Amino acid sequence: MANFVSRLFARSRAAAPPPIVGDAGAAAPARGLISVRPDNQPKSQLRDLRKNVEINIGKACNNRCVFCIDGLPKREDRSYMPFPKMQHELQQWYGEGYRSVGFLGGEPTTYPKICDSVAYARELGFTRIAIATNATKLRLHHFTDRILDAGLTRVTISMHGHIAELEDKLTRVPGNFEKKCKAIRYLVHKRRTEGALRDGLSVNIVLNGWNYRYLPKMMQFFYERMQVDDLRVNFIRPEGYAVGDADLTPQYKKVVPYLIRAIVLAETHFQKVFTFGGFPMCVLPGSLRNNKDLLSRYMGEYRDLSTACSVRSNGGDRAAPGQDISPLGIIKNGPPSSVVHYDQEEGRARFNWQDRKRHDLKGQPTACGQCELSSVCEGVWKGYLDIWGDRAFRPVRVADTALGALL
Numbered sequence: 001m002a003n004f005v006s007r008l009f010a011r012s013r014a015a016a017p018p019p020i021v022g023d024a025g026a027a028a029p030a031r032g033l034i035s036v037r038p039d040n041q042p043k044s045q046l047r048d049l050r051k052n053v054e055i056n057i058g059k060a061c062n063n064r065c066v067f068c069i070d071g072l073p074k075r076e077d078r079s080y081m082p083f084p085k086m087q088h089e090l091q092q093w094y095g096e097g098y099r100s101v102g103f104l105g106g107e108p109t110t111y112p113k114i115c116d117s118v119a120y121a122r123e124l125g126f127t128r129i130a131i132a133t134n135a136t137k138l139r140l141h142h143f144t145d146r147i148l149d150a151g152l153t154r155v156t157i158s159m160h161g162h163i164a165e166l167e168d169k170l171t172r173v174p175g176n177f178e179k180k181c182k183a184i185r186y187l188v189h190k191r192r193t194e195g196a197l198r199d200g201l202s203v204n205i206v207l208n209g210w211n212y213r214y215l216p217k218m219m220q221f222f223y224e225r226m227q228v229d230d231l232r233v234n235f236i237r238p239e240g241y242a243v244g245d246a247d248l249t250p251q252y253k254k255v256v257p258y259l260i261r262a263i264v265l266a267e268t269h270f271q272k273v274f275t276f277g278g279f280p281m282c283v284l285p286g287s288l289r290n291n292k293d294l295l296s297r298y299m300g301e302y303r304d305l306s307t308a309c310s311v312r313s314n315g316g317d318r319a320a321p322g323q324d325i326s327p328l329g330i331i332k333n334g335p336p337s338s339v340v341h342y343d344q345e346e347g348r349a350r351f352n353w354q355d356r357k358r359h360d361l362k363g364q365p366t367a368c369g370q371c372e373l374s375s376v377c378e379g380v381w382k383g384y385l386d387i388w389g390d391r392a393f394r395p396v397r398v399a400d401t402a403l404g405a406l407l
């Protein structure tokens, strides 16, 4: 297997897709908003350049996933964003040159004003309008028709199993698997017959201790049975319900062989979009690290949009309530933080997602001190390091990767 992988990775598949050019107007950042941060991601020609913001509508959800990072949200966190505030938020980001918006939860389809929010975003001029959803409500055709008609252009579905037993156990709602399959079938049908969702339909799998061994089967299920053409797998972030859970949080060394098998299958068989996220470069085999085409095709960080976030939050983390921090979200004379603004009245924090991961949510194993990739590496989820420690990580030399030209 190892030799086959090396040979395959050495030759690699055809040329990468053409660059995507967006309208990344270089507007000056306003108070409390965040400019695009081109320096905190790997360089890539594959990235959609539209300025992207993700707006959290509240933390209410109709699923109870075992790895939910919100855990059990407090009552006040479950309340929804009032629509006038949503309109104001959308206006502000649009005014800053943002043309891509995503609605997050909790579960955004439970927000009573979700269709109005999508329609308002379209009216303002956003060209990419997305939701990240568990999709159970999208099984209702009348609701799906309404949100698509309002102007939705992309759906990312959280689904983590290829059989009912696994999906329902992970999301802790009996019958969820069937509801999600029904939703996917309808969305695929709408795409094929009406050209809906021009920015795509993807399934987002949280790779965890209960499902990673089934990755090849999940690919087969989603690509062939469900006819989805875009799959993303993200390594579990052990927070919320999953904090400290070694059963749900596998060691990288156990998951990586399955990830490699998945890449081989994607190259040789499925040939559809497959990306992974949350794996630092040092846990990947040299044959992958050394192949620029493969890295840029499969490592999600090369495609992810630079993303600003506006989320419901109990506090500004390291930013004091009401404090406006600039430049670039780094608190002067203090620890680095990603929060650039915390609005006490709204209970809302704003930050760049890539900065947030690097400065607040991920930690740097001791090896990072000697690693030549530390300028592009986000590090490792802190929750993972709390469970497994940092002894398995090793520094990487740029010369041992295909990254030289990209850094």
Ligand code: SF4
Binding pocket: 280, 281, 282, 283, 364, 365, 367, 368, 369, 371, 372, 373, 374, 377, 378, 379, 380, 393, 394, 395, 396
């Ligand atoms: S910077 Fe740290 S986590 Fe990232 S690749 Fe290097 S050793 Fe691994």
